[in-house]
Amino acid sequence: MSQFLRPNIRAMAGYTPGEQPRDGEYIKLYTNEKPYPPSPRALDAMAELLRSDRLRKYPDPLGTAFRHSAGKLLNVDPDSILIGNGSDDILTILTRAFVPEGGLVVSPTPSYLLYATLADIQGARFEAVPFTNDWRLPTPWPKPDAHLTLVANPNSPTGTVVTNQALEGLAKELRGPLIVDEAYVDFAETHAVGLTRLSNVIVTRTLSKSYSLAGLRFGFAIAAPALVRELVKVKDSYNCDALSLAGAQAALEDQAYFQQTHAKIIATRARMSALLPKLGFDVLPSHANFIWATRTDRPVKPIFQELKNRKILVRYMNYAGHGDGLRISVGSEAEIDRLLDELQKLL
Amino acid sequence: MSQFLRPNIRAMAGYTPGEQPRDGEYIKLYTNEKPYPPSPRALDAMAELLRSDRLRKYPDPLGTAFRHSAGKLLNVDPDSILIGNGSDDILTILTRAFVPEGGLVVSPTPSYLLYATLADIQGARFEAVPFTNDWRLPTPWPKPDAHLTLVANPNSPTGTVVTNQALEGLAKELRGPLIVDEAYVDFAETHAVGLTRLSNVIVTRTLSKSYSLAGLRFGFAIAAPALVRELVKVKDSYNCDALSLAGAQAALEDQAYFQQTHAKIIATRARMSALLPKLGFDVLPSHANFIWATRTDRPVKPIFQELKNRKILVRYMNYAGHGDGLRISVGSEAEIDRLLDELQKLL
Numbered sequence: 001m002s003q004f005l006r007p008n009i010r011a012m013a014g015y016t017p018g019e020q021p022r023d024g025e026y027i028k029l030y031t032n033e034k035p036y037p038p039s040p041r042a043l044d045a046m047a048e049l050l051r052s053d054r055l056r057k058y059p060d061p062l063g064t065a066f067r068h069s070a071g072k073l074l075n076v077d078p079d080s081i082l083i084g085n086g087s088d089d090i091l092t093i094l095t096r097a098f099v100p101e102g103g104l105v106v107s108p109t110p111s112y113l114l115y116a117t118l119a120d121i122q123g124a125r126f127e128a129v130p131f132t133n134d135w136r137l138p139t140p141w142p143k144p145d146a147h148l149t150l151v152a153n154p155n156s157p158t159g160t161v162v163t164n165q166a167l168e169g170l171a172k173e174l175r176g177p178l179i180v181d182e183a184y185v186d187f188a189e190t191h192a193v194g195l196t197r198l199s200n201v202i203v204t205r206t207l208s209k210s211y212s213l214a215g216l217r218f219g220f221a222i223a224a225p226a227l228v229r230e231l232v233k234v235k236d237s238y239n240c241d242a243l244s245l246a247g248a249q250a251a252l253e254d255q256a257y258f259q260q261t262h263a264k265i266i267a268t269r270a271r272m273s274a275l276l277p278k279l280g281f282d283v284l285p286s287h288a289n290f291i292w293a294t295r296t297d298r299p300v301k302p303i304f305q306e307l308k309n310r311k312i313l314v315r316y317m318n319y320a321g322h323g324d325g326l327r328i329s330v331g332s333e334a335e336i337d338r339l340l341d342e343l344q345k346l347l
Numbered sequence: 348m349s350q351f352l353r354p355n356i357r358a359m360a361g362y363t364p365g366e367q368p369r370d371g372e373y374i375k376l377y378t379n380e381k382p383y384p385p386s387p388r389a390l391d392a393m394a395e396l397l398r399s400d401r402l403r404k405y406p407d408p409l410g411t412a413f414r415h416s417a418g419k420l421l422n423v424d425p426d427s428i429l430i431g432n433g434s435d436d437i438l439t440i441l442t443r444a445f446v447p448e449g450g451l452v453v454s455p456t457p458s459y460l461l462y463a464t465l466a467d468i469q470g471a472r473f474e475a476v477p478f479t480n481d482w483r484l485p486t487p488w489p490k491p492d493a494h495l496t497l498v499a500n501p502n503s504p505t506g507t508v509v510t511n512q513a514l515e516g517l518a519k520e521l522r523g524p525l526i527v528d529e530a531y532v533d534f535a536e537t538h539a540v541g542l543t544r545l546s547n548v549i550v551t552r553t554l555s556k557s558y559s560l561a562g563l564r565f566g567f568a569i570a571a572p573a574l575v576r577e578l579v580k581v582k583d584s585y586n587c588d589a590l591s592l593a594g595a596q597a598a599l600e601d602q603a604y605f606q607q608t609h610a611k612i613i614a615t616r617a618r619m620s621a622l623l624p625k626l627g628f629d630v631l632p633s634h635a636n637f638i639w640a641t642r643t644d645r646p647v648k649p650i651f652q653e654l655k656n657r658k659i660l661v662r663y664m665n666y667a668g669h670g671d672g673l674r675i676s677v678g679s680e681a682e683i684d685r686l687l688d689e690l691q692k693l694l
Contacts (some may be wrong), residue, residue: 002495004524004547005577012580033404046590050390050397056559057380085432085564088583096468097356101448121443121581147351177351200351212403215589217432230352231650233359233469241589242562243393286636318461 005325008123027335030315032290034212035263035332046243066249073252079225085239087206087219097234099124099147106111106146110319115150135160141173154184157285157317157327161188164192171201184288186210196222211251218248269330279343294325306346374682377638377662381559382679383608385588392597393590406589413596420599426572432586434553434566444581446471446494453493457666462497482507488520501531503599506633516546531635533557543569558598565595605640612636616677626690641672653693
C-alpha cells in the first residue's frame with residue numbers, strides 16, 4: 001500500500017509519540033501544561049452539556065457563541081476569529097490555504113518543530129532562519145518570498161519575545177502571510193492581535209497552555225474577516241466538538257480564575273529564573289510558562305537523564321547550530337521545589 | 348490577503364453553514380443524527396474525566412485504549428486502527444496522504460458531497476462516476492487510475508448498498524487505494540472490514556450516526572497496520588481530545604445499549620418505508636438511518652418547503668443527471684408520526 005502514498009509522506013520520519021508517563025508516577029515538566037486545573041466554570045459548562053440533548057447533534061460549525069466571547073475579550077470583530085481543534089489544526093489549515101506543493105515555508109530557528117512537519121505533509125520545502133545571537137529576527141529578513149512565514153512569539157524553547165515593531169517590520173518585508181503563533185502569549189506582557197490590521201498578519205492562539213485545557217483541543221486564529229471566510233473553506237466543517245466549544249467559551253469568560261492561576265505561574269517562573277542560575281544554569285528571561293536552561297560547564301543531557309531517573313521529566317532539546325538545553329515547564333510550587341532539590345543533590 | 352491564497356482555495360465556493368435551528372423549535376430530520384441519547388456509559392466516562400486531572404494534560408496521540416476496545420469489537424489488530432476527529436478528519440488525512448496537487452479523486456454519484464470538496468482543497472481534480480440505474484457500481488470501472496477512490500457504503504442520499512463482492516472487484520481493478528466510507532454501516536446487514544486484507548482497501552467509520560455522538564467528533568479508519576503507521580504521520584498529533592477518546596471507547600463497549608436503540612431505528616425505518624409509498628413517494632430500500640424519497644407525479648421541493656413551514660426539516664437534494672428528492676432521517680417514533688401526519692395533510 002505504501003506505494004500509493006505521496007512521496008513527501010513516504011519520506012517523512014515516522015512519528016514518535018511523546019512519553020506518556022502514568023499519572024502520579026512522574027512530575028511532568030516537559031510539555032508546558034499548566035499545573036492548575038481548568039476553570040471550574042469551564043468544567044461546569046461541559047458537565048451541563050453532557051446532561052443536555054446536544055451531544056447527539058452536530059455542533060455549530062462556526063462556533064458563533066465562542067467567537068462572540070473571544071471577540072469581546074480581545075476587542076476584535078467576532079468574524080475575525082477562526083475556530084480550530086487546537087492551534088495545530090489552525091496551523092494545518094493555514095498551511096493548506098497558502099502553501100502549494102513545492103512551495104516554501106520559513107520560520108526562525110530554533111523554534112516549534114511542527115512548522116517543518118507541516119511543510120513536509122504539504123509537500124513543500126522548509127527553511128529555517130537563525131535568530132540573531134540576542135534572539136532577535138535578522139534584518140533584513142533573508143527569505144521574503146516564502147508562501148508562509150511562522151514566528152512563535154513567545155518562542156519555544158527559548159521563551160524569548162520579539163517586539164511588535166519587529167513583527168510589523170517583518171510583515172512589511174514579506175511578500176506572503178506572516179503567522180504569529182501566540183501559543184504562549186498569555187505569559188508575556190504584550191501581544192500582536194493589533195497587527196492583524198495589516199493585510200498579511202494572522203495571530204494564532206491555543207487554550208492548551210494558559211487555560212489548562214491541553215486535553216480538550218481548542219485553538220483559534222485572528223485575521224481579517226474576509227480572510228477568515230476563505231479559511232473556513234479549508235477547515236473540516238465540524239472541526240470543533242460541542243464540548244470544546246462550550247468549555248473554551250466558559251474558560252475565556254472566567255478571567256478572574258485565569259488571573260489567579262496566572263499570577264502563580266508568573267511567581268513560580270520568577271523563582272525558577274532566580275534559582276536555576278545559582279545551580280550553574282544559564283537562563284534566558286522567559287516570557288512563557290517554561291524556562292530554557294543551558295550550561296557551558298558540563299553537558300545537560302546527563303542531567304535530563306538523572307532527573308528522569310528521579311521521576312522528573314523535563315525536555316532535552318538539541319538544535320543544530322544552537323546547542324542543547326533543558327526546557328523546563330513552570331510547574332506548581334511543590335513540583336519546582338522537588339526539581340530544585342533534586343538538581344541540588346545531583347549537581 | 349486573498350492574493351496569497353492558493354488558486355484552488357480561492358476558486359472554491361464559500362462555505363454555507365447548514366441550517367442551525369434552535370433546539371425544540373424544529374423536528375430535525377435532515378442531518379441523520381440518531382434521535383436517542385448517547386450511551387449512558389459514554390456520558391459517565393466523560394463526566395468522570397471532567398472530575399479527573401486529565402483535561403489539563405495532552406491526550407494520548409494514538410488513542411491506545413480506544414484502539415484496543417475497537418479492535419476487540421471488530422476483531423481486528425488494534426494497530427490497524429487510526430483515530431480521527433470525526434470521519435471527516437479521517438477522509439482529510441487520507442486525501443492528504445494519497446492525492447498530490449493536480450491528482451485525481453473519484454467517487455460514484457450521487458454520493459457524499461464532501462469528496463469533491465476534499466479534492467478542491469487538495470488542489471486535485473474530482474470526477475464522479477454515475478451509479479447504474481439499479482444503484483450498482485458500473486463494471487468495468489471507468490476510472491481505475493485515480494489517486495483515491497471513495498465509495499460510501501451504505502450510500503447517501505440513496506441508502507443503497509453495493510455488495511462486498513462488488514467492492515472487492517473494484518479494489519482489484521483500481522491502481523490506487525479504495526476508501527469504503529462506512530459512516531452508515533451500522534444500519535446495514537454487512538460491512539467491509541474483512542476487505543482490509545486487500546492491500547489497497549481502507550474502511551472508515553464514525554460515531555456520529557449510530558452512536559448518537561455527532562457533537563463529539565469521533566471517527567476512525569481500519570487499514571493495514573503498516574499503512575496506519577504512515578497515516579499517523581499526516582494527522583495532527585493530538586487530533587482527538589481526551590473527552591472524545593473516553594466517550595467513544597465507552598460507547599463502543601456499551602453494545603447492549605447500542606443494540607437497544609438500534610432496534611428502534613430499524614423498526615421506525617421499516618414503518619417509514621411502508622408508509623411513505625402510500626403517500627405517493629418512491630422509496631429505495633434503505634440500509635442507513637434515512638430514507639431517500641422521490642416522486643414522479645409532482646415536484647418535491649415544495650413539499651420540503653411546506654414541511655419546513657410546519658417546523659419539520661428534511662433534506663432536499665438535487666443531483667445533476669439523477670433528479671431531486673428528499674432525504675429524511677429516521678427520527679423517533681413521535682417525530683415520524685408528526686412527519687407522516689403533516690405529509691398526509693399537505694399531499
